[in-house]
Amino acid sequence: MISANLFHTFKWIKINLFSSKLNTILTLISLLFIFYFLTTLLSFVFFSAEWKVIDTNLRLLLIGPFPENEEWRIWASVYWITALSGFSFAHYGSISRKILLYSFLSIFLLMLLIEPMSNVNLFILSILSIIFFIVGYLFHSIIKIKSIYKNKMVLIGWAITLPLVVLFLKIFGGVETTKWGGYFLNIMLAWTGIIFGFIFGLLLAIGRASSLVVIKYSCTVYIEVIRAAPLVAWLFFAYLVIPDLLPDIFANKVDIALRVVIVLSGFTAAYIAEIIRGGLQSVHFGQIEAAKALGMNAYQSTSLIILPQAIRAVIPALVSQFIALWKDTTLLLAAGLAFRELLGSGKAALSQLEFIGKYSEVYLFVALLFWIVSFSMSRFSLNFEKKLGLNKGD
Amino acid sequence: MIKDFFFRTNKRKNNSIQGLYLFFLVIFLFYLFIKISDLDLDFKFLTNESGFALSNQWLTNYNPTDTRIVAYLTGVFNTVRLVVVGIFLASIIGFIVGIARLSNNWLVSNIATAYVEIIRNVPLLLQIIFWWSFALSLPRISEYINFANLVFISNRGIAFPKIIISQLSFFIFIALIILLFFIPSVKNTISSKMNVDFSYLRILFFGYVPLLLVTICILFLVNAVNIDQPSISVSDTNVIRYANGFVVTTEFIAILLGLVLYTASFIAEIVRGAIQSLPKGQNEAALALGLTDYQALSLIVLPQALRIIIPPVTNQYLNLTKNSSLAVVIGYSDLFLISGIIMNKAGHAIPMFVLIILTYQLMSFVIALIMNYFNKKVALVGNQ
The missing domain is CATH 1.20.5 (Single alpha-helices involved in coiled-coils or other helix-helix interfaces)
Structure with missing residues (x-):
């Protein structure tokens, strides 16, 4: 043998x-x-390597200048998300146990890296998030309702997550956005950017494909102008020019974080519009005629027949655009904005006297944090494609 | 086709939607116009003295007393230099890695996969800053590394020997390069007259290369071509710097490494996808006809794959061009950094932005034009 x-x-x-x-x-x-x-x-x-630099600056890297006594806001958001993830994992049981095991393992390794004993509080709070995950997982099997309602629960849960997180961050006094920072800021920016960018991009794509001349050309001009300059330039623009253009009542009152989100989603929207346009062109004309023949009106056929097929065809491109947005959240540093997102925090940590020259440690850690999210996004899209059977053609 | 369908209800409704939209659009534009007309919109500020020094320059002989236009042009040339070198290197590495991902060799294909998966999932800016920190951690210029008096390495950059060419020899080289394009016709005449079929490689190696070497030797002997060795100079005030030679600055190395490695990982994915999308029979048929692996790849597979590769790779080139603006973080004086300095010193943000957008658009246009030419050529070869 x-x-x-x-x-x-x-x-x-x-x-x-x-x-x-x-x-x-x-x-x-x-x-x-x-x-x-x-x-x-x-x-x-x-x-x-001397990992002390990460150890000392872990707070700075993860949440930036967020006030210490307001941390519960972030933990509440984390627990909501982990519980919801547990629920969703239990619901979509087909997702393999392997992925679950790997993610637990990687979280565990991450924790080892940050030396649990020196951060006992952090360690306990992180363990709690795993417990919340399990609670969510078990809750799914305990409640006895029809699967279709559970489906709705998952969808609604994820839909209200972003407003809920913002609520957690804002109620009872709240923390102003200038105090947001670190990894947490990257996640928030990318998340809102993806949601608003997708919605706006969808509208732009439909507008560009429309037969109404004014709408068509204004959408086209917007898309082409935005795509002409790099994102750093637009962030710079948001910083320098937008205050001049706003009505006097709003000038200097519009939150910089809000401005950044507007620029990120407006920029992504132009690219997403182009991607979806490609998808729209791939929908066979017979589909539209069939929808017409069934008596659907323009709105029905667009939302029920054309868009689902168009978007399905371009999911890989969409996800890589989302990943690009996730990576582009680091550009706040390049645009010279006063924000400390993860990379900016890393640079700040390196400017401390005792840690000068420890760039390999810091950038390796920062790269790992970015890599985990982008890699899992790309794997997720691959799985999703397989599920939809997009790759079977060739 | 699709566009006929959207909003295809009735004409009056369409017109009313459009009218309403136009109404708001006009109000918005009118408001913008009023707001903008308060600001200074002419480009006269560009003719003023710039008053700042730049560390990197190429083609222009810039100094702080020049006008801002010259400063901006210096930036544009710096960007062009970066983009041209970057596209060249990224294409080479991207193709090699893309082909390596499909190698029979398990180790090679997995190394290539690891490279792609690591590099393209980490933000470009982080990579650039990492390479910059790395380049700055090289020995200081007072403790430079010296390779046989030819290459000097320090955290001020790398100094190579510089080849100084006189005008006469410059034209001779141009003539030699033009001669290269005549090799096919030379080959045809030789093979038709002497009834022998010489291969291109043979003519290149036994005809062209010796000619080139002899020319270079002669030019050397008559001192028409010189090699300027790099050296280190110490001034009276104890300022140490590179004196001669061809100096590649730290910033340029860092931004180039970042851009090239990042873009190459995307190009590698495109190349792999294109080769995989070809029917397997193509490669198998080539091998069955007795072609070697290399011949099958270069004569059968790649020419067909190129047709699929070129449009998405063009997109990557455009991305590289726009990403070159990240040079601003490490202080490589590209066009965006210099516009930033001008905006800080003189204001006039809106005209400057118009200028930036136009410049990037022009560069994208040129790249797209060149790539379209290649695309047509590849498509033609395929149709014959």
Whole structure:
């Protein structure tokens, strides 16, 4: 038995690594490269790196200048989201246990990285979030209602999440947006940007495809002008020019965070509109004629026939645009805004006297936090595509 | 087709919707017009003295007493230089990684996958700042690293030997490059007259390359081409700097590394997708005809894949152009950084923004034009 396994292993190695001279050379070079890379990385992470800089600045990196006695607002939001995730996981049971296991494992590893014993409070509060997840998971099986109602609960739950989080952050005095920061600010900006950008982009795409000349051309002009300049330039624009253009009553009163969200979603909308336009063009004309023949009016056929097919066709492109927006939340730093999002906080941490030159540690940590979200978004879209059967064609 | 359908109810309703929309649009534009007319809108401020120094420049001989237009142009040239070098390198790395992802070799394909998945999921700005910090952590210029007196490395940048070409030899080189385009016709005449089929490579290696080498040697001997070795100079006030040679500054290295590696990961995905979308039979048929792996890739697979690759890669080039504005974070004086300085010093934000948008649009237009030309060429080859 063992020898047969060994034989297969050798055969696999022969076929995949040493099938020709060129392959052998490539394998050896790759092995050397991997060895060099891994030894450098591992010896850095476990021996030469001084993680104290992360440890000390963890608060700064995660929530920025958020007041300490108001932290419950963030924890309340986190618990709501984890409980809801638990509920959704239980509802869409088809999502494999593997993913669940991996996410728990990665959270656990993250916690180890931040040395639990030095941050006992943080450790306990994080463990609580896992408990909330399990509570949400169990709650799903305890309540005895029809699956269709549970479906509605999940959808409504996620729909009200953003308003709820904003409510948590604003009720009973609240925390002004200039005090928001860190990873938390990135998440909030990307989240609102995605939602409003998608809605606005959808409207723009429909407007551009419309036969009403004025609407069509004004949408086209908007899309093309926005796409002409980089996002940094628009953020700069929001910072410098918009105060001049607003009515005098509002000038200097419009929150900078609000301005940033408007720019982020307005910018993303232009790109999303172009993506959805591609989707609209891919919908077969017969579909529209069939909808007409069934007696649907313009609104019905658009929302029930055309858009679902158009959006379904462009889900990968949409998700990569969302990922781009998520990564672009770092541009606040480039536009010189007075916000400390994650990257800005990292830079601030590096300017502390005792941590000068520890850039590898800080940027590695920051990169990991960004990477987790973008990678899981791209995996999510892949799974979603498979579920919809988009890739079966070829 | 679709557009006939949206809002296709009745004409009067359409007109009323449109009228209402137009009404609000006109009010909005009128309001904007009033607001903007309060501000200064002419471009005269660009002719004033700029009054700030720049660390990177190329093609222009800029100094702080020049006008702001010259400063802006310096920025534009800096951006163009960055974009051209960036597109060139990103395409090469992107193609290599994209092909490596489909390699039979398990290790190679997995290394390529890891590269793509790591790089494209991390913000570009973070990568640029990381490379910048890395470049700044190189030894200081007083403790520079010296490779055989040819390459100097320090945290001020990398100094290479510079090739100084006289005017005569410049034209000779141009002539040699033009000669390169005549090789196909030379090949045709030789093969038709002598009845021997020389390959391109043979003519290139045994005809063209020796010619090139001999020319360069002669030009060297008559001192028409010189190599300017880099060196380090110390001034009276103990300021150490690179004196001669071709100096690539730290900022340029950092922004270039960031842009190239980031864009290459996207190009690699495009290349992989395009090759995978071809029918497998193409490659198998090529191998069955006795072509080697390399021949099958370069003669059969890539030419077909190029047709799919070019439009999305054009998009990536445009992204690279716009992303080059991130240079502002690390102080590489590209057009956006310089516009920022001008806006800070002189105000006039709106005219400056118009200028920025037009400049980026012009660059995008040029790139799109070039890529369309390639696209047509590739499509033609496919149709023959």
